Amino acid sequence: MSYQRYPWTPALAAACLLCSLAAGAQTASSGTSTTEREIQSLFKALQQSDCEFARNGQWYSASEASAHLQRKYSYLQKRDLAPTAEAFIARAASQSSMSGKPYLVRCPGQPEVRSQQWFEAQLAQARTAQ
Template sequence: MPHRQNPWAQALAAACLLLSLAAGAQTGSSANTTTTTTEREIQSLFKALQQSGCEFARNDQWYSASEASAHLQRKYSYLQKRALAPTAEDFIARAASQSSMSGKPYLVRCPGQPETHSQRWFEAQLAKTRAAR
């Protein structure tokens, strides 16, 4: 005699499958939104840097904002490939605060302002970006 499944059991199994698929889609969507927000914030930091008119010191040598931006873009690409910058704060801490080679902090000097650590400068720029949203 062939085995017959209860129609309610089949319906319940189908409902569970649909719910798990929907939950997975929601999780993926949430992760994409976070990534998009992070990417937007980091790109706004690069834009602020390029438009700042500030100079940036790396290993005791001063660079223009555009040179610093190019350097930090390379560091960010490295971090992205290894999923090491899931937030803008991670980008600042891991790429924009100090030299990976020497461990020396990066410095920023902007016209009419005192010299400061780049971490503070980037954190202030991130706060402005978030406040503008």
């Protein structure tokens, strides 16, 4: 096959190369974007809930709890300590890093539960909805 007979061949080859590079970049980052998407869905579920969250014996609104957990998540991200949503739940959303006491959640009409259980249920719902 000569380039004189098919002058568009180099352009087609370049387009194919660009498409494959873009697809590879998307695939390489899909694990991170999936984790980020899942964690953001946890924050969204928290912010939209009517639940209260106990931290070290004091109850906080969902928005206050979300702000606190966002700060903990930011800390974990800087140190690559939240590679999965499960790691985020275990390292940031389950217990106080100061006292070691578990966080609690109480929602209207439901029994009080540990936040780890609440977040794991939210994660399972988010994954089912995908």
